[in-house]
Amino acid sequence: MIANQWYAILPSKAVKADRITGVKRMGLDLALFRNSKGELGCVVDQCTHRGAALSLGKVKDDCIQCPFHGLEFNKIGQCTFIPANGTSSAADISRYNVRHYPVREGNGIIYMWYGDEEKIKQDLPFFDNEIDDSYVFSEVEDHWNSHYSRCIENQLDVVHLPFVHKSTIGRGNKTLVNGPKVIWEDGILTTSANNEQDHGQKPRSPEECVIKDTHVSFMFPNVWVNHISEKIKVIIYFAPVDDENTVLYIRFYCKATSFRPLNSFIAYIGKFANIKIERQDKRIVITQKPKASALRSDEKLLPGDGPIVMYRKIREDLKKTPPYKEDL
Ligand code: FES
Ligand SMILES: [Fe+2]
Structure with a gap:
């Protein structure tokens, strides 16, 4: 922790x-x-x-x-x-x-x-510059038998998209992973998928990639946003239960139209899309061993795991300083 x-x-x-x-x-x-x-x-x-x-x-x-x-x-x-x-x-x-x-x-x-x-710090971690009162949102929660670090890494993982989400957000067989570019700035980690179909070309390096309009950002210790568009965002906060369990709260934010009730309806529908995608992830992530991730581990990571490596490094740094006298 x-x-x-x-x-x-x-x-x-x-x-x-x-x-x-x-x-x-x-x-x-x-x-x-x-x-x-x-x-x-x-x-x-x-x-x-x-x-x-x-x-x-x-x-x-x-x-x-x-x-x-x-x-x-x-x-x-x-x-x-x-x-x-x-x-x-x-x-x-x-x-x-x-x-x-x-x-x-x-x-x-x-x-x-x-x-x-x-x-105690004054600011509560949230994407205040992204989300304001003009949005409405729906929220769904789900319990995962995983350490919260695994749940967060899953939301930074661009390599899993064509496999875990083959039928949803990973459609198109884009198995070749370019980059991805990763930025760590002002306490926010940002990345975006640059995957494409494999026609025998070499994957591009992170430096050759850009952060796209649709991108994800993470704020320590446990809040994540997917900027799907200017008017649609998904926020997840990962509530740590214990070393092997996490509750994910997934919000679908919408201001797609100027008619608030319609936005609420879209957010309501978005909830079901979120559930479908989240269940695809959960099925696999809960099987990961060990339950918690670590910077130093036996895992053989890929170049496309850059955002996950960055997350682990920052997490490791934050865990070192300053110590909490009652931390177990
Ligand atoms: S155990 Fe709570 S009042 Fe006795
Ligand atoms: Fe996923």
Whole structure:
């Protein structure tokens, strides 16, 4: 896991008022809830008293109340009340505090800060310069039995297109992989497929290739966009569950027409296209061994794997510095 990053972990709509959402992310069992102002809290889903799952409790007075003996915790995990001690008790109960994780929301996504609190960054990773309110979007989620690094690499892989997506986006038997060109700039990794049919010609080098209008970009640690056109984009955020599992949230963004309801309809249809393509990927990617990718491995990579090598290098660098004191 890369430390000191905001990870997109859930859609905002997954945490509703007066309900606690129990979810596993980053290998941690978490309980998320909203206080009466709609502000999010994210605490470890394990009561400090005798270990019950807080996510089975309820939201009460802006706190999460444990279902077992009623201890209450606020959105930053501070224990605010122990019913068994009575309302007259003035004892210091801070030793009952549960661990919390900072969470923020943007673009309908919940981000969790995985790192040292004093290193929190202001900006949440998202393609703000690409997507604005003029777009509408649909979203679909799917669970993959893969480490998130494999899921991300799959979205940077131009070599798989004519094989995995033979019937969809990889039609045309374009098996010869030119380049691809890869750019790493302003914290964004960008590449585009330059594949063509093999007529015996030599593949072009990355330097001889260009980034096309239709291209993909990735922002660490886990948000990706496919710029299909000026008016159609697909965004995926890859929520790490644990070392072997990831939930992909796939959005189809559309502003193809000036009529918003029609754009919503196109986005709705786009969802099914996304599902079809994503299932083609998933079938293969979940079989990759080992589950997580690594810069140094026994894999024999191809020249066309340039974007994947770049991803691995940057990931390796980010993992080195700065260390997170609680990173496992
Ligand atoms: S286990 Fe939570 S209050 Fe006892
Ligand atoms: Fe794919």
